[in-house]
Structures are given as structure tokens and as C-alpha cells.
Amino acid sequence: MIELLLVGIGTGNPEHLTLQAIRALNSADLVLIPRKGADKADLANLRRSICAEVVTNPATRIVEFDLPLRDRTNADYRCGVDDWHDAIAEVWSDTIRSEVSGDGSVALLVWGDPTLYDSTLRIASRLQPAPSVRVIPGITSIHALAASHAIPLTDIGAPFLVTTGRALRDTGWPASVDTLVVMLDGDCAFQHLDPAGITIWWGAYVGMAEEMTLSGPLLETAPRILEARGQARERIGWIMDVYILRRDSA
Structure with missing residues (x-):
């Protein structure tokens, strides 16, 4: 065998x-x-x-x-x-x-x-x-991303959800969870969210020599991510990225 x-x-x-x-x-x-x-x-x-x-x-x-x-x-x-x-x-x-x-x-x-x-x-x-x-x-890229940004994945006693860009784009933010980890997102689904009260921690080529990271309020950071992502893809020819979204809890 x-x-x-x-x-x-x-x-x-x-x-x-x-x-x-x-x-x-x-x-x-x-x-x-x-x-x-x-x-x-x-x-x-x-x-x-x-x-x-x-x-x-x-x-x-x-x-x-x-x-x-x-x-x-x-x-x-x-x-x-x-x-x-x-x-x-x-x-x-x-x-x-x-x-x-x-x-x-x-x-x-x-x-x-x-x-x-x-x-x-x-x-x-x-x-x-x-x-x-x-x-x-x-x-995983999830752990490497959180380590690069030096942040915990969860708030105290709170869950987080790992999902795909396709699911986030098609169904929106899932109920009853304030932290999302988004993978396999070729279309930057965060563009389809209301950015108010949302923070993003993004990384591409995490763990590799080409690693690049950006973070901050989604409203301000999304355009920077789109620009950096486009330039990196053109320069390298491919891209692997992952990001964490966290919205202010009520």
C-alpha cells in the first residue's frame, strides 16, 4: 500500500x-x-x-x-x-x-x-x-497574519468565523459574530460592506520574503489595499492574500 x-x-x-x-x-x-x-x-x-x-x-x-x-x-x-x-x-x-x-x-x-x-x-x-x-x-496564513500584525484573533470569550470572499460577497456579514477571517478572495469582497465601524488587517504573501501588510479603519484602508494589491499582482504575476475584519461590538 x-x-x-x-x-x-x-x-x-x-x-x-x-x-x-x-x-x-x-x-x-x-x-x-x-x-x-x-x-x-x-x-x-x-x-x-x-x-x-x-x-x-x-x-x-x-x-x-x-x-x-x-x-x-x-x-x-x-x-x-x-x-x-x-x-x-x-x-x-x-x-x-x-x-x-x-x-x-x-x-x-x-x-x-x-x-x-x-x-x-x-x-x-x-x-x-x-x-x-x-x-x-x-x-496557516491566518496565524501568520495575526502574528505579523501582533493582534489576537478573538476578543475575550468571543467567536470568530473563517469564510471565503465569495460567501462574504454573496451573503454579507454573518449574524452573531464580530470577527471574520476572509480567505480565497480574488475580488476584494470587503468593498461590498458598509465600512462604518469596521477595522481590517490585511496581508499578502504572508510569511514570504515579499510579505506586505496594511491595517486600519476599512473606509480609509480599503483603497490602499486595492492599490497595493494591484501593483503587487502586476509586479509578481500572482497574489495570495488574507485578511481579518472586526466590527465594533454593540
């Missing part, structure tokens, strides 16, 4: 790797590195750099593969994502079969933590034959 190691690697900073993650990578027979096209070559380069720094086992092989692109023309978002995950699972299965004969362990380096807004576990469940799966947790 193949053992699949899903290794959380934090947000791009090799110092975010835990000792457990380093041991897992060195125990693997094979480490897979996905390539996502020229515009996201930095992501593959970071994975290569991490492996070069921490993988010291000469028996561990590193193999790269091209990740299928998602069809963004499909009007049915969930259907489009399901088709994409099927295609990725097929590539994983073919690559593992061609590189590992019989039993063995295969590691994948997952941004942040494999259990939070990441589809690696869902894709792994589609592999044939089904592997055994072991998850090694990693530092």
Missing part, C-alpha cells in the same frame, strides 16, 4: 516547518512537486528551496509534475472544481504508479495546513488505488 504524507509547510517560509514535517519529508520515498504554469513558478521554486534545505535523506527522490488547469468558463462553480479535482487525482495516480513500485511513501508539500481551505485531502480521497493518508499540520 502507498502511504500518502500531506505535509503542511506553512506560508512559504522554510522556518515555518515543524520538526514533524521535516522528519516526514525525509521518511518519504518520493516527494511530489506540482508545477502550476509560468505565472506561478515561484510556488514550485519555494517548494524546491524547502526540499533543498531540509531533505537530507539521499534515498528520497523529488519528482515534479504539471498540475492540470481549472476550467474557469464553467458557470457551475462546484461542478468545475469537481472536474478539476478528478483531473488532478488522475495525474497524481499516474505519477505515483510510474515512480513507486509496490509499497512506498509519497509526500506532498501543502501550503499552510492541509485541513483548512485546501482540497488536497479531497483529491487524495479520489486516488485509485486508495492510499493510507497521514496529515502533518502546518502554520
Whole structure:
């Protein structure tokens, strides 16, 4: 049986790797590195750099593969994502079969933590034959963002909600919660909120050398974020960002 190691690697900073993650990578027979096209070559380069720094086992092989692109023309978002995950699972299965004969362990380096807004576990469940799966947790962009701003995620005794930009844009601010963490937001959904009484803590490339952060009242800070985000995307070619919103409690 193949053992699949899903290794959380934090947000791009090799110092975010835990000792457990380093041991897992060195125990693997094979480490897979996905390539996502020229515009996201930095992501593959970071994975290569991490492996070069921490993988010291000469028996561990590193193999790269091209990740299928998602069809963004499909009007049915969930259907489009399901088709994409099927295609990725097929590539994983073919690559593992061609590189590992019989039993063995295969590691994948997952941004942040494999259990939070990441589809690696869902894709792994589609592999044939089904592997055994072991998850090694990693530092999330949420924790790295709060640390960069030196703020607590919660008020005393109060909850917070992790959501997506799509959900915030389509349904507005959820009831009964004053703090939101917003991920996967390509359209800056905070623009659709009444900014009165809301503070934002925003970060892009959190934990990486390119990290940039902004914070303040939403009314004043939103235009600065939009400008900085646009410039960064044009300069680097891609962007990963996350933000915390907190409204004044009654």
C-alpha cells in the first residue's frame, strides 16, 4: 500500500516547518512537486528551496509534475472544481504508479495546513488505488497574519468565523459574530460592506520574503489595499492574500 504524507509547510517560509514535517519529508520515498504554469513558478521554486534545505535523506527522490488547469468558463462553480479535482487525482495516480513500485511513501508539500481551505485531502480521497493518508499540520496564513500584525484573533470569550470572499460577497456579514477571517478572495469582497465601524488587517504573501501588510479603519484602508494589491499582482504575476475584519461590538 502507498502511504500518502500531506505535509503542511506553512506560508512559504522554510522556518515555518515543524520538526514533524521535516522528519516526514525525509521518511518519504518520493516527494511530489506540482508545477502550476509560468505565472506561478515561484510556488514550485519555494517548494524546491524547502526540499533543498531540509531533505537530507539521499534515498528520497523529488519528482515534479504539471498540475492540470481549472476550467474557469464553467458557470457551475462546484461542478468545475469537481472536474478539476478528478483531473488532478488522475495525474497524481499516474505519477505515483510510474515512480513507486509496490509499497512506498509519497509526500506532498501543502501550503499552510492541509485541513483548512485546501482540497488536497479531497483529491487524495479520489486516488485509485486508495492510499493510507497521514496529515502533518502546518502554520496557516491566518496565524501568520495575526502574528505579523501582533493582534489576537478573538476578543475575550468571543467567536470568530473563517469564510471565503465569495460567501462574504454573496451573503454579507454573518449574524452573531464580530470577527471574520476572509480567505480565497480574488475580488476584494470587503468593498461590498458598509465600512462604518469596521477595522481590517490585511496581508499578502504572508510569511514570504515579499510579505506586505496594511491595517486600519476599512473606509480609509480599503483603497490602499486595492492599490497595493494591484501593483503587487502586476509586479509578481500572482497574489495570495488574507485578511481579518472586526466590527465594533454593540
